[in-house]
Amino acid sequence: xxxxxxLHPTPxxxxxxxxxxxxDPVRPVERALITHGHxxxxxxxxxxxxATRQTLDIMRIRYGxxxxxxxxxxxxGERIEIDGVTVSFQPAGHVLGSAQxxxxxxxxxxxxxxxxxxxxxxTCASFVPVPCDVFITEATFGLPVFHHPDPKAEIGxxxxxxxxxxxxxxxxxxxxxxxxxxxxxLIRDCGYDEPICIHGALxxxxxxxxxxxxxxxxxxxxxxxxxxxxLFKGAVVVGPPSAFxxxxxxxxNEPLISFASGWMMVRQRAKQGGVELPLVISDHCDWPELLExxxxxxxxxxxxxxxxxxxxxxxxxxxxxxxxxxxxxGYEDEGD
Amino acid sequence: xxAFSDLLDRLxxxxxxxxxxxxxxxYFRDTPDPDRGYGLAALAGTLDLRxxxxxxxxxxxxxxxxxxxxxxxxxxxxxxxxTIALVWGGGEKDDTTDEEQPRLSEVVTMMNSLGRTxxxxxxxNLLDHLDPAGRFAFxxxxxxxxxxGVSARLAKQALSDMSGKDVTEIETLWHGLAPPYEPLFAxxxxxxEKPVLATPAIFxxxxxxxxxxxxxxxxxxxxxxxxxxxxDGIRVQMSSYGGTKKLYSRSGDDITGAFxxxxxxxxxxxxxxxxxxxxxxxxxxxxxxxxxxxxxxLNRKTVTSRMLDDYPAFVRAYDFLFEGDQxxxxxxxxxxxxxxxxxxxxxxxxxxxxxxxVPFSDWKELDRLRIEPPDPVIEGVMIKRRDSPYQAGxxxxxxxxxxxxPYNIDAVMLYAQRGHGKRSSYYSDFTFGVWTQTPDGDQLxxxxxxxxxxxxxxxEVLDKFVRDxxxxxxxxxxxxxxxxxxxxxxxxxxxxxxxxxRHKSGVAMRFPRIARLRADKLPRxxxxxxTLTAMIEAASPST
Numbered sequence: 101x102x103x104x105x106x107l108h109p110t111p112x113x114x115x116x117x118x119x120x121x122x123x124d125p126v127r128p129v130e131r132a133l134i135t136h137g138h139x140x141x142x143x144x145x146x147x148x149x150x151a152t153r154q155t156l157d158i159m160r161i162r163y164g165x166x167x168x169x170x171x172x173x174x175x176x177g178e179r180i181e182i183d184g185v186t187v188s189f190q191p192a193g194h195v196l197g198s199a200q201x202x203x204x205x206x207x208x209x210x211x212x213x214x215x216x217x218x219x220x221x222x223t224c225a226s227f228v229p230v231p232c233d234v235f236i237t238e239a240t241f242g243l244p245v246f247h248h249p250d251p252k253a254e255i256g257x258x259x260x261x262x263x264x265x266x267x268x269x270x271x272x273x274x275x276x277x278x279x280x281x282x283x284x285x286l287i288r289d290c291g292y293d294e295p296i297c298i299h300g301a302l303x304x305x306x307x308x309x310x311x312x313x314x315x316x317x318x319x320x321x322x323x324x325x326x327x328x329x330x331l332f333k334g335a336v337v338v339g340p341p342s343a344f345x346x347x348x349x350x351x352x353n354e355p356l357i358s359f360a361s362g363w364m365m366v367r368q369r370a371k372q373g374g375v376e377l378p379l380v381i382s383d384h385c386d387w388p389e390l391l392e393x394x395x396x397x398x399x400x401x402x403x404x405x406x407x408x409x410x411x412x413x414x415x416x417x418x419x420x421x422x423x424x425x426x427x428x429x430g431y432e433d434e435g436d
Numbered sequence: 437x438x439a440f441s442d443l444l445d446r447l448x449x450x451x452x453x454x455x456x457x458x459x460x461x462x463y464f465r466d467t468p469d470p471d472r473g474y475g476l477a478a479l480a481g482t483l484d485l486r487x488x489x490x491x492x493x494x495x496x497x498x499x500x501x502x503x504x505x506x507x508x509x510x511x512x513x514x515x516x517x518x519t520i521a522l523v524w525g526g527g528e529k530d531d532t533t534d535e536e537q538p539r540l541s542e543v544v545t546m547m548n549s550l551g552r553t554x555x556x557x558x559x560x561n562l563l564d565h566l567d568p569a570g571r572f573a574f575x576x577x578x579x580x581x582x583x584x585g586v587s588a589r590l591a592k593q594a595l596s597d598m599s600g601k602d603v604t605e606i607e608t609l610w611h612g613l614a615p616p617y618e619p620l621f622a623x624x625x626x627x628x629e630k631p632v633l634a635t636p637a638i639f640x641x642x643x644x645x646x647x648x649x650x651x652x653x654x655x656x657x658x659x660x661x662x663x664x665x666x667x668d669g670i671r672v673q674m675s676s677y678g679g680t681k682k683l684y685s686r687s688g689d690d691i692t693g694a695f696x697x698x699x700x701x702x703x704x705x706x707x708x709x710x711x712x713x714x715x716x717x718x719x720x721x722x723x724x725x726x727x728x729x730x731x732x733x734l735n736r737k738t739v740t741s742r743m744l745d746d747y748p749a750f751v752r753a754y755d756f757l758f759e760g761d762q763x764x765x766x767x768x769x770x771x772x773x774x775x776x777x778x779x780x781x782x783x784x785x786x787x788x789x790x791x792x793x794v795p796f797s798d799w800k801e802l803d804r805l806r807i808e809p810p811d812p813v814i815e816g817v818m819i820k821r822r823d824s825p826y827q828a829g830x831x832x833x834x835x836x837x838x839x840x841x842p843y844n845i846d847a848v849m850l851y852a853q854r855g856h857g858k859r860s861s862y863y864s865d866f867t868f869g870v871w872t873q874t875p876d877g878d879q880l881x882x883x884x885x886x887x888x889x890x891x892x893x894x895x896e897v898l899d900k901f902v903r904d905x906x907x908x909x910x911x912x913x914x915x916x917x918x919x920x921x922x923x924x925x926x927x928x929x930x931x932x933x934x935x936x937x938r939h940k941s942g943v944a945m946r947f948p949r950i951a952r953l954r955a956d957k958l959p960r961x962x963x964x965x966x967t968l969t970a971m972i973e974a975a976s977p978s979t
């Protein structure tokens with residue numbers, strides 16, 4: 101069987117015609133397999149959804165009780181039959197509940213890795229390399245310029261700045277699902293015990309993470325209390341980056357804008373976004389990790405879904421490894 | 437290097453002046469000698485570091501990285517130094533530790549001790565031992581383009597903040613000291629006496645004027661101010677003491693060697709501020725020549741006797757900072773000028789004259805004089821408070837410059853190229869042309885290139901036009917549609933215009949920028965080359 105007969109790109113996303121299901125579809129479909137809870141991969145309105153327990157929980161938190169017609173839990177490694185196709189979920193190390201989905205039929209193995217990373221992250225299960233014939237990878241940071249440094253050293257920059265500018269509120273931009281909780285956890289692991297204030301958009305997901313055993317320490321809502329105008333002086337405030345341009349940010353004392361993202365590796369990106377303190381912390385692979393993973397998985401073919409596809413395809417070609425870009429649309433590579 | 441590269445990373449992204457001062461003062465306080473002194477020199481533009489050519493850096497990076505992957509990376513990042521800093525090593529895992537990294541002082545000493553053939557290997561080795569931020573800092577220093585929004589003045593202010601010493605005191609010492617400034621730091625930290633300058637014939641930071649803006653003059657009483665012509669030469673400082681005679685540019689570069697005719701004629705002691713010009717002094721009753729004549733003498737290390745004969749240089753004196761070894765900067769402008777007059781009177785009449793005061797009774801009268809100056813080499817007027825002391829820097833209030841209005845032409849956009857840095861995703865460098873008659877009829881000939889003057893919103897419009905109307909590509913350059921009835925007309929402003937044998941059109945503009953987008957005009961309405969050549973003739977002295 102040709103791999104394309106088992107799985108191929110369509111406008112709605114990757115589609116398996118034999119099992120009649122989509123993976124991470126960007127439009128409502130009858131049957132969806134979801135790798136993880138980020139909104140560009142996990143959308144509301146599908147008929148049936150198969151995903152990990154945590155991904156389903158996250159979708160419920162974000163979209164409400166009726167986010168789909170029917171849900172089915174995939175346990176790690178459990179082999180599930182769908183119309184003669186076997187699928188199984190393995191950890192991807194991206195955010196809590198994130199999975200790679202292995203699709204098998206007649207000995208042909210295609211692994212959809214979803215978004216993934218290889219670095220240590222205490223807030224989710226680590227990536228497991230899965231042997232396969234076709235490895236479908238993202239390429240969000242698929243350029244040799246991207247190297248994610250040690251995240252603890254990045255948090256060190258934040259703690260240094262807190263000492264240098266003790267009167268300024270340090271606003272740390274981090275996406276609500278995954279990055280925010282990871283950043284808070286990293287700050288704790290670096291020995292910072294003061295209360296951390298969070299934007300309202302983070303509250304439910306932080307509670308969920310804590311309920312799943314990810315300790316975040318003393319976190320408080322970043323709301324104003326009239327009696328203590330200096331409340332946020334020198335405080336660490338974590339919120340979605342979009343909120344920092346908003347009225348919401350005016351309550352803080354001389355805010356110092358920080359942003360935890362892999363994009364912060366490029367100075368001009370940081371500068372254009374008005375970021376004073378970039379923290380290069382990513383939930384995706386950097387370039388060396390992408391290459392390392394492809395070498396480790398050793399597939400006979402690589403398909404690249406989204407990001408800087410052309411560079412990763414070029415690298416595969418230089419290695420003599422067949423590769424093709426899938427040009428899938430609808431995944432926002434900015435979301436890191 | 438680590439402390440310095442961390443500092444650069446923070447400075448690049450810190451918009452507030454106070455934030456920058458805090459970062460700088462902390463760096464100077466916490467970094468040991470001699471590293472901090474070299475860091476200071478790098479920021480203040482006094483660091484002497486062997487330069488590395490971008491072509492060599494490209495070759496080094498391509499030893500380990502596929503050229504296609506490098507090009508994808510460069511296109512994405514938009515800055516050569518930053519791209520190389522990030523992709524160095526071909527994109528393998530980077531595990532340089534902080535302790536392994538060489539110190540800034542080691543890098544400077546090593547680079548400056550290299551022989552010509554050793555550069556390639558030394559730079560490769562150095563890049564291997566630095567982390568990405570360190571590589572970026574090194575590459576910016578070695579390619580000579582450290583643009584991070586910190587002026588020498590700000591760095592000195594940080595020294596003042598860190599030590600409590602007055603910034604003007606630091607300023608006075610500054611040009612007598614050299615990197616790594618160890619005696620300076622010792623004094624700032626109270627460990628030693630104030631450094632004694634070996635020679636007073638040093639450069640002293642110059643006083644600069646602000647341009648007159650709308651409404652500025654209405655608030656001022658003309659009786660408090662004196663006016664002088666603003667001559668179109670280059671601002672210089674002559675410094676002479678105990679037989680040492682120096683000529684400095686406005687930024688403190690020593691240009692003594694290129695002007696033996698002027699320096700050799702100095703027969704006074706002290707520090708004089710003036711304009712370097714070519715031609716004859718007013719006292720010898722011969723005309724001042726244009727800036728393009730002066731350019732023949734600029735940027736040369738040595739000068740031939742032919743050049744000295746054909747383009748004789750002289751200084752038109754504006755101000756007096758030291759009379760002998762006496763600092764008279766605190767005295768009033770008029771008093772300094774009077775003393776200056778006495779000295780210049782006795783100095784060789786073919787090399788020195790005193791800038792005339794321009795009498796005027798009200799701003800309106802001065803405006804008329806500014807618009808129609810009596811000499812084509814005058815580019816406007818200077819307005820100076822009669823009682824102003826000589827203060828380094830560009831203070832608002834005591835001195836103003838009021839330039840003749842710029843020249844304007846309507847030209848047609850011909851080519852566009854992507855900008856760099858912040859503008860790397862926009863077509864922001866524009867080549868423009870005007871009409872000229874050829875045997876094949878009227879054609880557009882390129883006359884210049886401009887890459888600023890427009891607002892961000894206008895840039896969006898320009899960029900969109902380029903993308904929608906590209907007719908041909910030459911590497912990074914796009915040719916755009918430019919026909920009599922279709923194209924983009926730009927109003928270009930510029931400060932001056934000269935003949936040029938280097939350009940096909942035969943003209944070269946000074947300081948061209950895009951003043952306005954003329955969407956209301958068609959290319960057929962744009963100016964002709966003959967208009968530009970007429971401007972050159974009008975600007976040339978009658979000789």
